[in-house]
Amino acid sequence: xxxxxxxxxxxxxxxxxxxxxxxxxxxxxxxxxxxxxxxxxxxxxxxxxxxxxxxxxxxxxxxxxxxxxxxxxxxxxxxxxxxxxxxxxxxxxxxxxxxxxxxxxxxxxxxxxxxxxxxxxxxxxxxxxxxxxxxxxxxxxxxxxxxxxxxxxxxxxxxxxxxxxxxxxxxxxxxxxxxxxxxxxxxxxxxxxxxxxxxxxxxxxxxxxxxxxxxxxxxxxxxxxxxx
Amino acid sequence: xxxxxxxxxxxxxxxxxxxxxxxxxxxxxxxxxxxxxxxxxxxxxxxxxxxxxxxxxxxxxxxxxxxxxxxxxxxxxxxxxxxxxxxxxxxxxxxxxxxxxxxxxxxxxxxxxxxxxxxxxxxxxxxxxxxxxxxxxxxxxxxxxxxxxxxxxxxxxxxxxxxxxxxxxxxxxxxxxxxxxxxxxxxxxxxxxxxxxxxxxxxxxxxxxxxxxxxxxxxxxxxxxxxx
DNA sequence: AGAATAGTGATCGTATACGATTTCGTACCT
DNA sequence: AGGTACGAAATCGTATACGATCACTATTCT
Numbered sequence: 178x179x180x181x182x183x184x185x186x187x188x189x190x191x192x193x194x195x196x197x198x199x200x201x202x203x204x205x206x207x208x209x210x211x212x213x214x215x216x217x218x219x220x221x222x223x224x225x226x227x228x229x230x231x232x233x234x235x236x237x238x239x240x241x242x243x244x245x246x247x248x249x250x251x252x253x254x255x256x257x258x259x260x261x262x263x264x265x266x267x268x269x270x271x272x273x274x275x276x277x278x279x280x281x282x283x284x285x286x287x288x289x290x291x292x293x294x295x296x297x298x299x300x301x302x303x304x305x306x307x308x309x310x311x312x313x314x315x316x317x318x319x320x321x322x323x324x325x326x327x328x329x330x331x332x333x334x335x336x337x338x339x340x341x342x343x344x345x346x347x348x349x350x351x352x353x354x355x356x357x358x359x360x361x362x363x364x365x366x367x368x369x370x371x372x373x374x375x376x377x378x379x380x381x382x383x384x385x386x387x388x389x390x391x392x393x394x395x396x397x398x399x400x401x402x403x404x405x
Numbered sequence: 406x407x408x409x410x411x412x413x414x415x416x417x418x419x420x421x422x423x424x425x426x427x428x429x430x431x432x433x434x435x436x437x438x439x440x441x442x443x444x445x446x447x448x449x450x451x452x453x454x455x456x457x458x459x460x461x462x463x464x465x466x467x468x469x470x471x472x473x474x475x476x477x478x479x480x481x482x483x484x485x486x487x488x489x490x491x492x493x494x495x496x497x498x499x500x501x502x503x504x505x506x507x508x509x510x511x512x513x514x515x516x517x518x519x520x521x522x523x524x525x526x527x528x529x530x531x532x533x534x535x536x537x538x539x540x541x542x543x544x545x546x547x548x549x550x551x552x553x554x555x556x557x558x559x560x561x562x563x564x565x566x567x568x569x570x571x572x573x574x575x576x577x578x579x580x581x582x583x584x585x586x587x588x589x590x591x592x593x594x595x596x597x598x599x600x601x602x603x604x605x606x607x608x609x610x611x612x613x614x615x616x617x618x619x620x621x622x623x624x625x626x627x628x629x630x631x632x633x
Numbered sequence: 634a635g636a637a638t639a640g641t642g643a644t645c646g647t648a649t650a651c652g653a654t655t656t657c658g659t660a661c662c663t
Numbered sequence: 664a665g666g667t668a669c670g671a672a673a674t675c676g677t678a679t680a681c682g683a684t685c686a687c688t689a690t691t692c693t
């Protein structure tokens with residue numbers, strides 16, 4: 178019926194994946210990550226089903242999958258809401274992310290070649306440019322690109338998956354809990370450069386892991402200092 | 406005739422939780438972890454539904470949740486099978502587990518009090534006893550108990566969750582891929598004792614993390630040496 | 634005989650319908 | 664006036680039915 182009733186969110190049914198469960202999963206996930214559905218938002222199965230032009234069964238399945246990823250909380254006979262209102266969750270997520278990102282960086286480091294480092298460095302310089310004009314969205318996106326380059330050859334897909342899940346959680350939290358910390362951005366860029374140098378020089382895994390971990394921890398500390 | 410069919414509904418095995426999705430989830434998960442459903446086992450929705458006395462919809466949902474946890478692989482219009490036939494998966498899982506267990510141990514260490522250490526040590530001594538009579542099942546169970554004591558006060562639930570997921574994956578793999586390595590058991594017990602001493606003496610987080618990580622890595626190495 | 638193809642059975646995918654549970658508003662009682 | 668009990672609306676939970684897709688087999692053409 179209401180095929181394109183949802184405007185402003187173009188790609189919902191055209192999601193290349195075959196099954197409607199998959200479409201629903203991708204659609205809801207995208208809305209959470211991009212901030213359309215903010216933490217605490219009530220996800221009513223029937224409404225989402227109607228918006229997406231599918232039945233409730235595939236939507237229900239999608240919600241459950243999102244629950245398994247920690248993006249949604251689900252209560253029997255009550256309903257689903259977008260997770261992540263609690264600042265404590267932010268702390269847990271950042272801590273976990275510091276660990277898995279550290280490991281992912283250390284594992285990837287030996288496999289990063291010259292061109293990849295050059296690409297990462299270019300992205301980082303773009304980030305440095307961003308510092309002048311206040312643009313948190315762009316900065317965050319570039320930050321993710323930077324780390325994506327570092328991880329693209331990570332030999333352990335499980336760890337990479339954990340990193341992506343952490344990023345998704347953060348994206349969901351960002352819109353409400355997390356606020357861009359201006360004073361932190363410069364340090365972040367410097368640490369990136371630092372990390373690249375370590376990788377270039379073939380530093381040992383332990384050093385790289387520690388540096389990557391602290392890079393994430395520093396962001397957490399900055400957040401804590403700001404909210405105090 | 407079938408109007409009062411409700412009275413004759415057979416028990417859903419050992420299920421306990423409320424919704425049937427949950428029951429199906431727990432039931433299938435238990436069968437995978439305990440080894441009734443071995444890797445490669447074909448999970449036909451309709452058969453499982455019939456076995457459990459429920460419809461296919463909740464079973465389908467349960468399977469998808471298990472897929473998200475990595476215990477099941479699912480292919481559209483083909484079916485679901487118990488995951489984990491690939492030895493490479495074993496490697497990935499062990500590597501990931503070494504990282505998250507290491508972090509969990511380091512985070513928990515400062516919170517482990519005297520009685521807990523005593524309990525862990527008692528379990529470890531039981532494991533030492535096991536070395537004489539060949540009993541891999543009991544050994545594995547005690548090993549899990551040992552680490553559970555260490556982690557029971559882990560301040561970050563996300564990390565703890567990752568540990569448990571890893572354990573579940575291993576349990577699913579164990580029955581086929583993994584074989585008990587007799588020569589490794591003694592080393593494992595020694596490392597446990599080592600770990601306890603470190604914790605008792607208040608060693609710094611880095612040392613403990615590294616020790617815990619190597620404890621897991623050593624098992625992986627032993628497996629690799631054996632299969633060569 | 635070998636390969637391509639059409640037919641058949643099995644299994645998944647989703648829509649619809651109905652039942653179960655919770656929540657919230659309203660009226661009643663104390 | 665405050666609290667409690669009842670009832671209606673909303674929402675989730677699951678069974679059933681039917682359609683779509685895939686694997687496998689038998690048949691036919693070259």
